[in-house]
Amino acid sequence: MGNPKQKWTAKEEEALRAGIAKHGTGKWKNIQQDPEFNPHLSTRSNIDLKDKWRNMSVGSGEKSRTPKPKLAAADAAVAAAVPMPIAQAPAPLPTPAAAAVAIAPTSTDVTMEDTKPVVMVGTEVKIASKYDPMIFEAIAALTRVETNVVDISAIISFIEQRQELPQNGRKQVTSRLRRLVQKEKLEKIQNSYRFKESNPTTVTNAPPVTQAPSPKKEVKSIPLKSTDLVTSDETVEEAAVSAACRIAEAENKSFVAAEAVKEVERILEFAEESESNLQLANQIFEKCKQNTFVGFVYDYAIFISVSLSANLESQVSKAKQSSKNTGSLDMAGSQGETVMLS
DNA sequence: GTTAGGG
DNA sequence: CCCTAAC
Numbered sequence: 001m002g003n004p005k006q007k008w009t010a011k012e013e014e015a016l017r018a019g020i021a022k023h024g025t026g027k028w029k030n031i032q033q034d035p036e037f038n039p040h041l042s043t044r045s046n047i048d049l050k051d052k053w054r055n056m057s058v059g060s061g062e063k064s065r066t067p068k069p070k071l072a073a074a075d076a077a078v079a080a081a082v083p084m085p086i087a088q089a090p091a092p093l094p095t096p097a098a099a100a101v102a103i104a105p106t107s108t109d110v111t112m113e114d115t116k117p118v119v120m121v122g123t124e125v126k127i128a129s130k131y132d133p134m135i136f137e138a139i140a141a142l143t144r145v146e147t148n149v150v151d152i153s154a155i156i157s158f159i160e161q162r163q164e165l166p167q168n169g170r171k172q173v174t175s176r177l178r179r180l181v182q183k184e185k186l187e188k189i190q191n192s193y194r195f196k197e198s199n200p201t202t203v204t205n206a207p208p209v210t211q212a213p214s215p216k217k218e219v220k221s222i223p224l225k226s227t228d229l230v231t232s233d234e235t236v237e238e239a240a241v242s243a244a245c246r247i248a249e250a251e252n253k254s255f256v257a258a259e260a261v262k263e264v265e266r267i268l269e270f271a272e273e274s275e276s277n278l279q280l281a282n283q284i285f286e287k288c289k290q291n292t293f294v295g296f297v298y299d300y301a302i303f304i305s306v307s308l309s310a311n312l313e314s315q316v317s318k319a320k321q322s323s324k325n326t327g328s329l330d331m332a333g334s335q336g337e338t339v340m341l342s
Numbered sequence: 343g344t345t346a347g348g349g
Numbered sequence: 350c351c352c353t354a355a356c
Contacts, residue, residue, distance in 0.1 A: 003350060029344065050345070051350070 006043075008052055015040035016049055016056075021141035021158070025053065057161065131176045134159045139186070139193060149192035152177065 019031030019041070028046035031037055041049065138158035142150045155177070156170055165173070177193060180186040187196045 005350070026345070046344070048350080050347095054347085 011040050012044065013052075013056070016052060017161075019049075020053065020161070024142070131159070131173055132180070134162065135173065135176060135180065139195065147192070149189050149194045151192045153191075155193065 015037040016031065019034060019037045022036070023030045023034065028049040032041050032044065032046045032049055044052070135155060138155040139150045142154050142158060152174070156165075156173055159165065159173060160169075177186065177188075181188045181193070184196050186193050
């Protein structure tokens with residue numbers, strides 16, 4: 001009989017990738033049986049997972065006529081929301097149009113292969129700064145409970161699986177790791193890395209807003225301390241990335257966290273060049289309302305906004321109420337399968 | 343029974 | 350997707 005050869009859906013691919021991040025490659029049966037992913041992979045066998053992963057890998061490695069950046073659903077959403085490559089030239093003002101465009105695309109209809117002019121920021125522009133989130137993501141995803149470390153080769157292969165690295169990509173990741181160790185964000189143990197738990201950097205440049213992040217805290221037991229947000233030594237961006245990834249480690253939702261980190265990072269870049277805080281706040285809150293996941297990003301939004309300008313408090317509380325009413329914060333502790341967009 | 347690889 | 354060798 002013929003073989004229908006049913007095509008893999010984006011959800012299935014995402015479940016597969018998440019499963020690999022959790023169990024590692026080669027544990028196909030575990031992934032297939034894992035209750036987290038089985039709902040999406042029930043029709044696939046372990047051998048199917050293996051074959052699919054082989055195809056996906058070769059698609060990423062082959063630079064022939066497969067220009068698709070291999071974006072997951074969430075990736076596509078974020079990519080679509082990044083219309084500007086953030087030129088090196090310090091743009092004096094971010095045109096309101098930019099912010100408008102950023103929040104414009106309703107992420108409800110995101111097809112993976114459509115003709116939407118997704119900006120190819122992944123080619124060469126600012127690719128170096130994009131390694132950090134992936135590194136954190138890899139560590140968060142691959143850290144095993146017993147050893148609590150991640151081998152460097154695992155980190156690199158993890159990143160390569162997500163996006164093909166340029167010729168010197170491996171080198172850059174390595175230097176990036178080294179740099180992060182120097183900054184005491186990571187800890188190196190032989191050939192493995194882990195998150196540095198106790199950060200000896202002096203401390204507690206108490207943010208101007210003391211009550212902002214805490215009052216709502218309904219987002220499960222996310223260990224979010226004010227010291228995680230800002231250290232006097234580091235930039236806000238680094239602190240945000242680090243803390244978000246720490247949360248990711250705790251929640252084991254690395255992919256979601258990575259997207260959130262990208263978002264925070266991008267918005268912070270945006271904010272540093274300009275001080276259009278109102279647009280910033282509106283933008284990030286729009287994001288929070290559209291996507292059901294970003295519980296902690298929401299907290300950071302409050303923190304960032306208020307840190308930049310105390311005048312935003314009205315905006316913040318307003319947005320807080322709005323977000324609460326939409327009930328968009330319920331995902332943090334759910335089964336973990338309901339995360340991505342449909 | 344599972345996985346890796348060739349077909 | 351199927352088949353097979355290897356573990």
